[in-house]
Amino acid sequence: MRKQSKWMLRIMAIATTGALLITTPSALANTLDDLKQEQKQLEQKKNNIDSTIKHTEGKIDQNVSKIDQIMAQIKELDTKIINTESQISEVLNQIKLTTTEIEKLQASIKELERKIEERDQLLKERIRAVQVSGGSVSYLDVLLGANSFIDFIDRFSAVNTLMDADRTILEEQANDKKQLEEQQASLNKKLQQQEDSKNELLSLKASLDGQKASKGNLVDQLEVEQAKLHEEKEVLETEYDEILNLSQETQNKIVSEQKRLAEVARKAAEEKKRKEAAERQRQQAASGGGGGGGSSIAIPNVSAGAWTKPASGRYTSGYGSRTHPISGGVKTHYGIDIANSTGTPVLSAADGVISYASPLSTYGNVIMVTHSIDGQTFTSLYAHLSSIKVSVGQVVSKGQIIGAIGTTGNSTGPHLHFEIHIGNWEGMAKNSVNPLRYISL
Known part of the structure; x- marks a missing residue:
């Protein structure tokens, strides 16, 4: 009885903390x-x-x-x-x-x-x-x-x-x-x-x-x-x-x-x-100390580890120099592109807090998620979205649906433009890294 009370108090504490x-x-x-x-x-x-x-x-x-x-x-x-x-x-x-x-x-x-x-x-x-x-x-x-x-x-x-x-x-x-x-x-x-x-x-x-x-x-x-x-x-x-x-x-x-x-x-x-x-x-x-594991809810395309692929689709453009599809000039591409039909779910690539969820210049509709992984701050960016399903300040989990692929902003077709920055996002070029260092396609 005392043991059950102890676990009940723990569960209440966890619930209270989660509510906070x-x-x-x-x-x-x-x-x-x-x-x-x-x-x-x-x-x-x-x-x-x-x-x-x-x-x-x-x-x-x-x-x-x-x-x-x-x-x-x-x-x-x-x-x-x-x-x-x-x-x-x-x-x-x-x-x-x-x-x-x-x-x-x-x-x-x-x-x-x-x-x-x-x-x-x-x-x-x-x-x-x-x-x-x-x-x-x-x-x-x-x-x-x-x-x-x-x-x-x-x-x-x-x-x-x-x-x-x-x-x-x-x-x-x-x-x-x-x-x-x-x-x-x-x-x-x-x-x-x-x-x-x-x-x-x-x-x-x-x-x-x-x-x-x-x-x-x-x-x-x-x-x-x-x-x-x-x-x-x-x-x-x-x-x-x-x-x-x-x-x-x-x-x-x-x-x-x-x-x-x-x-x-x-x-x-x-x-x-x-x-x-x-x-x-x-x-x-x-x-009783046995090793059996509980069941978990399966989320499609969600990888193990801290990061997961943000959307399903065809990998069309990588990180680095490329010929811009609209201007025709050679420019640096500070993210990767995943093409798929409009409305395809976009997932949070890791646990975090929504730090931006609005249109942003040529990006069109944008979501930014601020992550804290092993003591290091990261910011992931999801651009050209057809819809935004979260709000600023919301806590999200890895693999949670936060938006949908679209072609808003400066875009030639429906796709997800995905960036990862070490630290806070302060512009596309600052602190950007190749997302393929953290996610697998």
Whole structure:
């Protein structure tokens, strides 16, 4: 009776310990899941910020293009302004020359005016002389008053001379007045044309200056906007760096949590060995120390030892360098591939704790199991799965079904990509080993 009580207490202790091993990882699962969710949110935020930075850089490039275009226009306006100023300078020189001509003409005009005034005085004196003589003197009277033929000839010659002189005076007077009017009209017209040309060029220059000022204002506005965009980009880049630091911190927490789960796996392995030893002792005691063994549940394709083949199927690709089936380049294959139809069961290759069970980049659906075997931590990875049948923190046994073969992620057909890493998984290349060192196909 006392012996039965003793074995009953042992069985209760084993059951209690087993319950703790089952519930404790489930509680830990929330922590790792929360960390992975936090990491996912940080990645999303980082991607959003990166997208915003690229959008801002696009705006900056557009502004640079606009500024370059406007500066080219300003350069063109500068060329036009220089040409216009040159034309204005030329017209001003012409106006100066015309003004000099006008000054010379004014001197000539004064001379003509003096001659015209002298002739006017002479004509006035001639008129007064006629008036003094009673207004009845005529050239005929002068001729008829000759005392002799010689006197007549003299008088006739004098009359002709006077008539010619009067006619010349009148013609010169008319010609000088006409010349004066024509010169004045010509120079005034030329001066007016030059003034008009000068005013047009000054108006054109004012318009060009206005356009240049407007373009300059636009450049100033764009440069202000450019400075603002650079400031926004700098703020975004600072935030991006902060997110990277947070992401790295979360990644470190995930690695730390996986290490903690590895310790859980180690303790689970030790407890399993203890339970198996206790069970063997119980069976030996129940049989009176005989050597008979109890029956075990047979699991297909489960090997003896610490490791077993993770799935049945055709071995299609080994560990090491190979020609990538998609890119065509020669790359290192950090695992082995086992091809089979979609849905074929995938087994845990050894006892352990589920440390990852989600999609992961080009791997598609992935499960990672952290193992503790003879005091050494290992991580096995199962990729391209069509389904995941376990959750993070769950304790699994060697040969337990954890998922199914599929073709998710970067895959050319349904198969299992299987990796083994000494220590924690920190990327496909780090600590990877050839799985065939531990499993047999």
